[in-house]
Amino acid sequence: MSLLAVNFDLSPALGRLLSQPAAVVKRASILAAKRAAEVYVDAMHEYIRAGRAYTPRPPVAGQTIEQGLGWHAQGDGAVIYSQTPHGVYVEFDTRPHLIAPRPGRKALRWFGGGPGGGMLIRRVVHHPGTKAQPFFFADQPARQARMLAAATEAVAEVLGNV
Numbered sequence: 001m002s003l004l005a006v007n008f009d010l011s012p013a014l015g016r017l018l019s020q021p022a023a024v025v026k027r028a029s030i031l032a033a034k035r036a037a038e039v040y041v042d043a044m045h046e047y048i049r050a051g052r053a054y055t056p057r058p059p060v061a062g063q064t065i066e067q068g069l070g071w072h073a074q075g076d077g078a079v080i081y082s083q084t085p086h087g088v089y090v091e092f093d094t095r096p097h098l099i100a101p102r103p104g105r106k107a108l109r110w111f112g113g114g115p116g117g118g119m120l121i122r123r124v125v126h127h128p129g130t131k132a133q134p135f136f137f138a139d140q141p142a143r144q145a146r147m148l149a150a151a152t153e154a155v156a157e158v159l160g161n162v
Contacts, residue, residue: 020159028158030076032151037071037078039150043143044069044135053135060086065135082136093132099125 020028047053048066056064061084068084082091101108101123112120 024158026076028155030073031154031158033077034071034073035150035154036147037080039146040080040143041069041071043139043146047139048135053138054090054133060084065090069136087136089130090133091136092134094127094130096129097127099127 045066048056054065056066058064059067063084065082065084065087068082068087069080070083071078071080082088099108106123108120108122108125110120112118
């Protein structure tokens with residue numbers, strides 16, 4: 001699972017500068033983090049849909065990478081996550097490795113995806129490794145700018161309602 005924590009600590013000094021009570025500044029900080037997290041997840045989805053990341057594949061363990069992207073509030077901030085088990089292998093390189101059957105099994109078995117399909121059975125697979133196809137940490141400058149804009153709007157919204 002990949003994680004990214006988002007917190008905006010609008011310090012008491014900023015509250016004094018804006019002549020706002022600490023509770024208002026805290027509310028603005030929390031809303032800013034939530035809006036920034038939401039914008040980051042939207043940016044990941046747009047990046048994938050634009051074809052700038054990996055080629056979307058069928059679900060693994062019942063879930064695609066896109067379905068596993070999300071965020072939730074945590075404390076005074078937010079956590080952005082990718083909860084699919086294979087997401088980390090797509091985000092970062094994998095070296096060549098062997099894939100062996102689970103303990104107690106004699107072979108691997110899966111359906112081939114090419115023409116004719118069919119069941120494939122192998123004792124072991126020599127996986128060549130994969131090149132990174134980043135989607136979670138990709139395009140950081142653009143995402144940071146969008147997050148900052150969303151956070152700024154959230155702070156302005158809270159201060160405008162005071």
